Amino acid sequence: MIFAPASITCIFSPHVDSNPKNSGSIGVGFTIERGLQASPSRKTTINGEEWNFPTLDDVLEKVGLEGVEIKASLPFGCGFGMSGAAALATAVLGNLGYIEAADIAHVAEVENFTGLGDVVTQTFGGVVVRKSAACPSRAELERFFWNAEFDFVVMGEISTKDVIGDELKRRRIGEAGKRWTKEFLKKPTLENLFHCSNGFARETGLLELVGDAVEAVESAGGKAAMVMLGKTVFAVNGFEALKEFGEPFKARLDCCGVRRL
Ligand SMILES: Nc1ncnc2c1ncn2[C@@H]1O[C@H](COP(=O)(O)OP(=O)(O)OP(=O)(O)O)[C@@H](O)[C@H]1O
Numbered sequence: 001m002i003f004a005p006a007s008i009t010c011i012f013s014p015h016v017d018s019n020p021k022n023s024g025s026i027g028v029g030f031t032i033e034r035g036l037q038a039s040p041s042r043k044t045t046i047n048g049e050e051w052n053f054p055t056l057d058d059v060l061e062k063v064g065l066e067g068v069e070i071k072a073s074l075p076f077g078c079g080f081g082m083s084g085a086a087a088l089a090t091a092v093l094g095n096l097g098y099i100e101a102a103d104i105a106h107v108a109e110v111e112n113f114t115g116l117g118d119v120v121t122q123t124f125g126g127v128v129v130r131k132s133a134a135c136p137s138r139a140e141l142e143r144f145f146w147n148a149e150f151d152f153v154v155m156g157e158i159s160t161k162d163v164i165g166d167e168l169k170r171r172r173i174g175e176a177g178k179r180w181t182k183e184f185l186k187k188p189t190l191e192n193l194f195h196c197s198n199g200f201a202r203e204t205g206l207l208e209l210v211g212d213a214v215e216a217v218e219s220a221g222g223k224a225a226m227v228m229l230g231k232t233v234f235a236v237n238g239f240e241a242l243k244e245f246g247e248p249f250k251a252r253l254d255c256c257g258v259r260r261l
């Protein structure tokens, strides 16, 4: 059984090239100790259901597997990079080398507009700063292994495809994403991660989707920011304040990438 961690994107700058291996995003994200598990199977199911999931179909075909059974402990479409996790865990189930498998998952994500940087983050793990937009074998990155626990609340979905499939939206987000990634690297601390994530979300107009929850945590003395791309918030010292917006849960930072359990 292969485990792939969820990927929380805080800042991103999309880059779509004609070669999917050179497409992806520059940005900052991190993995958590929750995600999904994949086991070989004759039929493809997600938590027992059959879905129309082209990203996953592409991976299965490329690695030569008949099907996969995915058990996910977080929702899809809410900013946890679950499509990337499903693609990566499935690719690693095949009999290829690890980095080759990771590249296959990345290409499937990019080609189907279900994600750009998640597979790179999930291949390596920790707080991952993607300094170049490319597949795992080509990406230039920095990683940080903090001892951190986050609070999350999910308030709804955002379609990744609607945002990254639209060239105008991509361009607007792109410039801010690069600048705030650089700003985070000047001082890679937990406090600055919240500062830079909020700066990015505010400038791109994305923050308004979750602004009330972020403000509630800050008024109660905690730190909070938006999870890209979902109506989801991550926080520290935010659990109580987030109860007003849904059912919060806690998860620790995970410093490993995809792995066999
Ligand atoms: N009932 C369903 N709920 C969610 N996703 C579904 C369902 N049925 C099929 N899918 C497929 O699963 C994919 C989920 O990918 P999506 O990129 O939205 O999730 P994600 O990686 O968790 O996103 P993000 O991290 O950006 O929020 C969809 O693109 C769709 O193809």
Ligand SMILES: CC(C)(CO)[C@@H](O)C(=O)[O-]
Pocket (backbone or CB within 6 Å): 009, 011, 012, 024, 025, 027, 029, 079, 081, 114, 115, 116, 117, 118, 160, 164, 228, 229
């Ligand atoms: C586009 C994205 C924000 C979707 O979750 C993510 O894949 C990323 O960080 O590039």
